[in-house]
Amino acid sequence: MSSNSSILSTKKLSTTQKELLLNSGIGFVEYNVIEIELLDVDFNQNIENAIFTSKNAVKALQNLEFEIQNCFCVGENTKKLLEGNGLKVSEIAQNASDLGEIISKNYKKEQFFFFCGNLRRDELPSILKENNVKLDEIVVYRTHKKSKKFDRTFNGILFFSPSAVQSYVSNNIIDNSMVFCIGNTTASEAKKYTNNIIVANKPTVENVIVQAVKYFDKRI
Template sequence: MSSNYSILSTKKLATAQKELLLNSGIGFVEYNAIEIELLDIEFNRDIACAIFTSKNAVKAIHNSDLNIENCFCVGANTKKFLEKNRQKVVEMAQNASELGKIIAKNYKNEQFYFFCGNLRRDELPLILKENKIKMEEVMVYKTHIKSKKFDRKFDGILFFSPSGIQSYISNNIMDTSTAFCIGNTTASEAKNYTNNIIVANKPTVENVIVQAVKYFDKRI
């Protein structure tokens, strides 16, 4: 199968992920729209409840001396990564708002530590604040925007975070490109620039690619 469609991935893909695109005959370009800097953990204590909304936060605490009893996280990949690092996950949600609502409903009397990045979204902290749930934020990584200008149009662009969209938009326009987003939070950011948005069924890189392949396969 071959097509004249082209896709830009705002994240460098693993070999198996690239094959999903190559097997479909869709041309693609990849680059890292953002760069993650893991920070040193400056405190050492026992934590009853910890919140993780990204794998980057889990990577940042990997070599620390933190003793965490219960983890609350966003996304199956983050859950898998936590469990791989021998952490106990008691709640998982598909997005930060959903996780905030679960905590507000079932864990009102707990105190939480939210391990996050410098560009973290407001949804979850606001829900916990509104419900008077104690939470301390701990910044454990920084997201750096790596802007790049493309002198061509792409039929589809794969986005994996709101900051990835901000990075792309800093030097390019969406024009007629379809934005394929890993989740609703990323899609909310994309709505600022386009109405051509498709959200993955599951918040995984593979599912974003599958949605793009299905979309363009119908148009060949």
């Protein structure tokens, strides 16, 4: 068992997610390095095409009274949440760049609304702009960084968004810790601070944890 390994999760985990770590004997600390504030959205027009790269954007629109015909999203969890709200998902991609390429190739003449956070990444809007796809951006949530200084080092750190990386490094150094990232956009942010990076096979919290467990099990 990996009882000598310690991991920091940069977001609070559910009971079943914690069990994945506890069952492997890995010690862990959990802490929300960012907080999400859903904004009051004053928007009431029906939309043909909407883009969501995060579950937070979906949550911000859950109680609004307007219709969206087609949703384009990043990640299985975002897709599930959209479908759970009765919305039709026309396209899904593993990351924002891939989604931008799909839209530019197959939906170039359409108009899109991108529901996003205040710290949204540039990849998707840049790709659509380069391909002259009409895009309106609407900020529906804010990300607040809640950095905390740790007077210890961890064998592994779990990151679930680029802003989580930024928040953590504002008060800490990654040093020799192995970093586990939920996707490539999070990994590109982490690469500014370390080369010790493993990216999840699927963009889920569970898969990030599984990668960490596998890594530390091999090192015993």
